[in-house]
Amino acid sequence: MIKTYAFPTYPYVRSADQDSAAPVRRPVVIGGAGPIGMALAVDLALHDIPVVVLDDNNTVSVGSRAVCYAKRLLEIMDRLGVGERMMQKGVTWNVGKVFFEDDQVYSFNMLPESHHRRPGFINLQQYYVEQYLVERIGDLEQVDLRWKNKITALEQQDDGVLLSIDTPEGPYQLEADYLVACDGANSGIRALCGLGSSGQVFQDRFLIADVLMDPKRFPPERWFWFNPPFHNGQSTLLHRQPDNVWRIDFDLGWEADPEEEKKPENINARVRAFLGEDVEFELEWASVYTFCCRRMDDFRHGRVLFAGDAAHQVSPFGARGANSGVQDTDNLAWKLALVLKRQAPAALLDSYTRERLQAADENILNSTRSTDFITPKNDASRALRDAVLNLSRRYAFARSMVNSGRLSLPSVYADSSLNTADTEPFAGSMVPGAPSTDGPVQRNGQDDYLLSALGNDFNALWFIDHASLPDAADMAILAQLATQALPIKTRLVSPVALDIQLPAGVELLVDHLGVVAERFDARPGTFYLMRPDQHVCGRGRSFDPLRIQTMQGTATGH
């Protein structure tokens, strides 16, 4: 049905591991080559950890599926090396409009403050994201991506996992120090472990229809209708994707028969009622889905870790599925790498569960509230919802209650045991546990952004000016930090360009607009320590290598 995209077929290739008499041992095996599993594979490879990725299929996602990618995901993808490709292909959008019955009642602009490299959101079909990640993995020797490899059994051992795998040429076994399940909402690995995921199933069905039409018909905005005249009064969502494809989501109610609704003639009738008789369109892809909000109690079970939908699942309103899944891998990759390199205790992995459980609960709360607003559960809730929408035509307070999906923002791990609490007053949002904000900088005279200069390693930010230049002794300390067993690579942030000699691993960022210092509430002397996933470990008002070392120890579970 899909005309705008040619699905690649990736070959099954026999691995030498299949010919080994005894199971070969690998540091990390990832189950599932979706966006989450592949993001984790790339991230681990950047930390120099060899990875085997097993997928039971041999192509990318059939259907557009996750289409909304938020700013934080794009920043992570920049670190992984596919952010720019996603930006080039994706549709950037900032405006959302809400309609009630026949009228527009509300419009919002997602555009975050200026001076960020990435926008609030782009829309892009999931198959492009997967294709870009497969191609990125092709550059990385540490990743061994095996198509048509299905995990059929697993056995937890004291120091690893024994996997039985089926292939077109028969079964084989592998041992892994760690297995990471990134195999989606109906995780086969979770089932093999005998583990559940519990929460709330919503009694509702939605139809996704991706249609191809004239790009002049609708602008690149997110339009949401409550009680529209064209769809028996049930919610409808319109979103633009690349290739002149529009995503239309129709609320069908619980009584709808999914088999009837999937018939092209019935889909076409719904789309026709929505677009009008005179608009030409072609159906690209359709799916009828139900949804639930649920999660596992723990994302780590011995040597098996869970990420993405396998660990937690949300309703689609608010773009929290793929976005939060990639934030899981952003959190997990560096921790797993340090544990495997014996630079951190295995208990560091428990902080993955703690930090990402908190994020999952935030996402589930937001997503459940959106779902309750979009599909009221009884007459009184419907009356309340419609009253909000009616009042929102004229009264500002009601507009802030209109909830067609609170769009995904990254979690702040404010209570994490990896943080070091402030001992000096700071203003602003860059608290310990927060993901780093962005801002324009110049690197070697070239315009760039702060986040491009951070990540993969621990980074210190040290704010200086020409009255407070680091002296030779300071430079020797920075050189030592950059080359120690667990390096801390310092970024000196100065309002003006400075002609100074810097040791290897240390870089000067010129904060020529002063935006970075303002966002970090920094003055000369202020320092921050950042984790490899760009979250703040701790900060202080005067650069102190001993405090920084202690902060790093705390952030690595020591």
Add this chain to the structure above:
Amino acid sequence: MPQLITDNNLAVPDDYYALLTELYRELEPAQCQDVNARLLLLLGNHIGDMDVLAEAARIAREHLPAASTLAKDI
């Protein structure tokens, strides 16, 4: 912490009660539900204190007659 006022706080309580009964005059039950919802939203926003609103919501659900009893009364 501000508390929900449960002693009389109205100059003329009968006036407020009359305002509410006037509100429903000649409305169908579904319209009454709509008006009630709007009124709740407007008042809640004006009060603006989640502790006060949560206390009012808690009291509002106290001692509710069982659903079956309600159905008989209607």
